[in-house]
Amino acid sequence: xxxxxxxxxxxxxxxxxDCLGISYTLCNVYKVKKAKSMLIEGCxxxxxxxxxxxxxxxxxxxxxxxxKGSFHVYYEETIPASRGLGSSASVIVAGCMAANRLxxxxxxxxxxxxxNIAANVEGHPDNVAPAIxxxxxxxxxxTDKSYHCSKYRVSHxxxxxxxxxxxxxxxxxxxxxxxxxxxxxxxxxxxxxxxxMVDALQTGNMKLLKNxxxxxxxxxxxxxxxxxxxxxxxxxxxxxxxxxxxxGSGPSLLVISKDRHLHKxxxxxxxxxxxxxxPLKIKQ
Amino acid sequence: xxxxxxxxxxxxxxxxxDCLGISYTLCNVYKVKKAKSMLIEGCxxxxxxxxxxxxxxxxxxxxxxxxKGSFHVYYEETIPASRGLGSSASVIVAGCMAANRLxxxxxxxxxxxxxNIAANVEGHPDNVAPAIxxxxxxxxxxTDKSYHCSKYRVSHxxxxxxxxxxxxxxxxxxxxxxxxxxxxxxxxxxxxxxxxMVDALQTGNMKLLKNxxxxxxxxxxxxxxxxxxxxxxxxxxxxxxxxxxxxGSGPSLLVISKDRHLHKxxxxxxxxxxxxxxPLKIKQ
Numbered sequence: 001x002x003x004x005x006x007x008x009x010x011x012x013x014x015x016x017x018d019c020l021g022i023s024y025t026l027c028n029v030y031k032v033k034k035a036k037s038m039l040i041e042g043c044x045x046x047x048x049x050x051x052x053x054x055x056x057x058x059x060x061x062x063x064x065x066x067x068k069g070s071f072h073v074y075y076e077e078t079i080p081a082s083r084g085l086g087s088s089a090s091v092i093v094a095g096c097m098a099a100n101r102l103x104x105x106x107x108x109x110x111x112x113x114x115x116n117i118a119a120n121v122e123g124h125p126d127n128v129a130p131a132i133x134x135x136x137x138x139x140x141x142x143t144d145k146s147y148h149c150s151k152y153r154v155s156h157x158x159x160x161x162x163x164x165x166x167x168x169x170x171x172x173x174x175x176x177x178x179x180x181x182x183x184x185x186x187x188x189x190x191x192x193x194x195x196x197m198v199d200a201l202q203t204g205n206m207k208l209l210k211n212x213x214x215x216x217x218x219x220x221x222x223x224x225x226x227x228x229x230x231x232x233x234x235x236x237x238x239x240x241x242x243x244x245x246x247x248g249s250g251p252s253l254l255v256i257s258k259d260r261h262l263h264k265x266x267x268x269x270x271x272x273x274x275x276x277x278x279p280l281k282i283k284q
Numbered sequence: 285x286x287x288x289x290x291x292x293x294x295x296x297x298x299x300x301x302d303c304l305g306i307s308y309t310l311c312n313v314y315k316v317k318k319a320k321s322m323l324i325e326g327c328x329x330x331x332x333x334x335x336x337x338x339x340x341x342x343x344x345x346x347x348x349x350x351x352k353g354s355f356h357v358y359y360e361e362t363i364p365a366s367r368g369l370g371s372s373a374s375v376i377v378a379g380c381m382a383a384n385r386l387x388x389x390x391x392x393x394x395x396x397x398x399x400n401i402a403a404n405v406e407g408h409p410d411n412v413a414p415a416i417x418x419x420x421x422x423x424x425x426x427t428d429k430s431y432h433c434s435k436y437r438v439s440h441x442x443x444x445x446x447x448x449x450x451x452x453x454x455x456x457x458x459x460x461x462x463x464x465x466x467x468x469x470x471x472x473x474x475x476x477x478x479x480x481m482v483d484a485l486q487t488g489n490m491k492l493l494k495n496x497x498x499x500x501x502x503x504x505x506x507x508x509x510x511x512x513x514x515x516x517x518x519x520x521x522x523x524x525x526x527x528x529x530x531x532g533s534g535p536s537l538l539v540i541s542k543d544r545h546l547h548k549x550x551x552x553x554x555x556x557x558x559x560x561x562x563p564l565k566i567k568q
Contacts, residue, residue, distance in 0.1 A: 019476040138483065140476035142495040150483045150492075181465040187501060190471065191478045192303040192424035198479055199422065199434045208434075211426040217471060 001033040002101055006094045007134070007283050008079040009086035010162075010247040010254050011126040013201075014213040015193035021086075021137045022154060022201070023130035025281040028087070029076040030054075030094040034069060034102050042075035053088060057095030057121045064117060067103040082168040084248030089127030092118050112149075119147040127248065134283045136201050154282045155204030161255040161263040162247060162280050163232065165273040169225050174249035177221045186216035206241060206258050213243045213256075226251045228271040236266060285317040286385055290378045291418070291567050292363040293370035294446075294531040294538050295410040297485075298497040299477035305370075305421045306438060306485070307414035307567040312371070313360040314338075314378040318353060318386050326359035337372060341379025341405045348401060351387040366452040368532030373411030376402050396433075403431040411532065418567045420485050438566045439488030445539040445547040446531060447516065450558040453509050458533035461505045470500035490525060490542050497527045497540075510535045512555040520550060 007027040013020040038055055040048040047054075058071060073094075079087040096114045109117075115132050119125035119139075129137035129149045136152045182190075193212040200209035223229040226246065232253055233244040242257035255262065263279040291311040297304040322339055324332040331338075342355060357378075363371040380398045393401075399416050403409035403423070409431045413421035417435045424432050466474075477496040484493035507513040510530065516537055517528040526541035539546065547563040 015475070016479070017475055018472045019479065138476065138479045140473075140480055140496055143498075144495075148480070148492060148495065150480060178468060180468050182468065182471050184462060184464050184466065187466050187471055187474065188302045189424075191299070191301055191474060191501070192422065194475045195300070195303065195422045195479050195482055196424055196432070196434060198482075208432060211428075211432065212424055214427075217475070 001031055002098075004030040004032060004094050004097050004101070006030065006090040006097070006131050008280070009089060009127045009130040010084070011086065012218060012246065012248060013197060013254075014215040014219065014243070014245045015190050015197050015217070016138075017215065017217040018124060018126055019138055019140065019194065020197065021126045021130035021139070023134045023137075023283040024160070025283045026078060028079050028090045028094065030098065031074040031076070032098040032102060033072050035072040036070060038070045039072040040075070041073070043077060053092045053121060054095040057092040057118060058099045060117050060121060061096045061099035061109065061114070062103060064109060064113065065099065065104055065107070067099075069103050071098055071102065073098065080164055082170075083164050084169070084246065084250045084252045085162070085164075086127035086131060086248065089118070089122055089131050092121050093128055093131045095121075115149055116147050125149065136198065138198060152198060152202050153284050154201050157204030157258055158201065158206075159257055159260045159262060160280045160282065161257070161266065162278050163253040163255065164276045164278065165227070165251050167227065167251060167273055169249065169251045171249050174222050174225055177225065178218060179221065182217065189214070190216055204258070209256065210243055213245060218249075219246050222246055222250055226253070227273050228268075228275070229253070231270055232268060232275070235268065240265070285315055286382075288314045288316060288378050288381050288385070290314070290374040290381070290415050292564070293373060293411045293414040294368070295370065296502060296530065296532060297481060297538075298499040298503065298527070298529045299474050299481050299501070300422075301499065301501040302408060302410055303423055303478065304481065305410045305414035305423070307418045307421075308444070308564040309567045310362060310564055312363050312374045312378065314382065315358040315360070316382040316386060317356050319356040320354060322354045323356040324359070325357070327361060337376045337405060338379040341376040341402060342383045344401050344405060345380045345383035345393065345398070346387060348393060348397065349383065349388055349391070351383075353387050355382055355386065357382065364448055366454070367448050368453070368530065368534045368536045369446070369448075370411035370415060370532065373402070373406055373415050376405045377412055377415045379405075399433055400431050409433065420482065422482060436482060436486050437568055438485050441488030441542055442485065442490075443541055443544045443546060444564045444566065445541070445550065446562050446564050447537040447539065448560040448562065449511070449535050451511065451535060453533065453535045455533050458506050458509055461509065462502060463505065466501065473498070474500055488542070493540065494527055497529060499529075502533075503530050506530055506534055510537070511557050512552075512559070513537070515554055516552060516559070519552065524549065
């Protein structure tokens with residue numbers, strides 16, 4: 001039996017829509033062993049069928065390895081599901097890693113190969129990349145259809161707090177609310193903001209971060225799907241030296257600040273939903 | 285008399301519209317001295333009036349310094365004008381630096397202050413930034429209306445060749461050809477391409493550069509204003525391990541490659557205009 005730990009992640013990060021991601025030390029643990037037939041335990045029953053993403057990722061990896069075989073897996077989940085924290089990416093990456101470690105022998109796939117399989121199973125690379133490489137990742141689909149990932153370290157000056165509500169949002173719905181076209185001015189701002197977001201996260205430049213974390217591509221549309229968004233964003237950004245971003249497609253909100261104790265200070269007195277407030281550490 | 289050297293620059297760089305810029309060792313030299321009234325020599329007569337940008341930049345800087353005074357300047361120009369190589373940004377930065385060095389005394393303005401004055405005179409920061417800081421620059425207008433610049437080094441593995449045609453394009457016209465709206469897919473590609481352009485230029489990763497240098501924001505529209513664009517881009521990118529980008533708003537074309545002798549190899553047999561082919565070195 002082997003133990004595989006795959007972290008929670010936040011994709012998008014304001015102006016880095018479908019591209020940026022960061023990795024946390026918060027993770028799911030997957031206990032896996034070789035077996036003749038598939039068995040998935042420790043999670044919601046609807047995720048235990050053959051069509052579930054762990055098995056799909058496992059089988060795609062087995063195909064790449066040129067091997068046949070199956071597995072038993074037991075999930076120990078701490079990443080909340082459907083909250084914009086990459087729980088599905090974690091399961092997919094675990095499925096790939098499980099096949100690679102159990103059946104890869106002396107010819108194991110490398111991280112880049114695992115990343116390409118996982119991104120294909122997930123359909124987009126922005127959560128699986130930080131789940132595999134750690135730190136801050138920038139991803140793109142290349143002209144040959146393969147995926148690229150550049151990895152950077154996140155400044156230790158920055159501290160991350162996640163606000164997790166007691167409701168879910170559907171990724172599908174959150175894709176549908178986006179417009180088909182964007183204004184030129186917004187596109188131009190997005191170019192500099194996205195590049196400088198990577199800069200600010202690496203250098204820990206809070207002044208820059210506050211100036212360029214404004215997004216024009218997804219947050220103005222998706223915020224409508226997140227109860228309490230306007231109240232929380234205003235309250236936190238007004239009272240603290242911090243920025244509030246949507247984690248992935250939401251509904252969780254990510255607060256970035258230089259104050260390591262911010263999670264203890266945030267008081268949300270006027271929300272409709274219940275919000276869990278939790279400090280997160282970056283897995284570099 | 286003091287000598288001020290301000291370099292040629294290329295803005296935009298594919299997916300970095302209105303944001304990225306690089307600096308070359310090719311530069312204009314401005315010989316300046318204190319004087320009671322303005323005199324500009326060594327350039328086209330139409331640029332010698334009070335409304336010219338050297339004088340405007342000079343006077344704005346004098347105002348910031350709280351000083352009064354004028355100058356004589358003699359231009360030794362090697363940056364070709366109206367070719368997308370930042371000749372106007374060079375003149376503006378020179379005007380600021382001249383005032384600062386001649387009249388700043390012990391309370392000279394720093395680079396960031398000069399940058400903000402120059403960006404205001406030019407109307408946009410993407411050429412004046414590399415002219416002042418050197419290397420590769422990323423600029424943005426912040427919420428308080430000031431300009432930010434982050435600077436990076438360009439990989440020494442990359443070599444730059446400029447193709448300068450015997451015709452000019454107007455910056456105004458090249459702004460007008462841009463659409464007012466962009467498709468969501470193009471915006472999403474632009475986000476990752478612009479971030480990874482900065483990565484590829486820093487690391488010298490030619491494979492990545494070729495994959496992400498495609499622009500969706502300005503090049504597809506501005507190329508129509510540049511005779512021979514399609515022929516040159518195809519010929520060079522097909523025959524050499526290189527990418528071809530529009531320098532600024534054109535008409536010059538920038539070729540980036542790992543081959544330091546590329547400028548000697550490029551053969552353009554089928555062009556309508558005459559193109560000068562010139563190697564350029566990065567001023568870091």
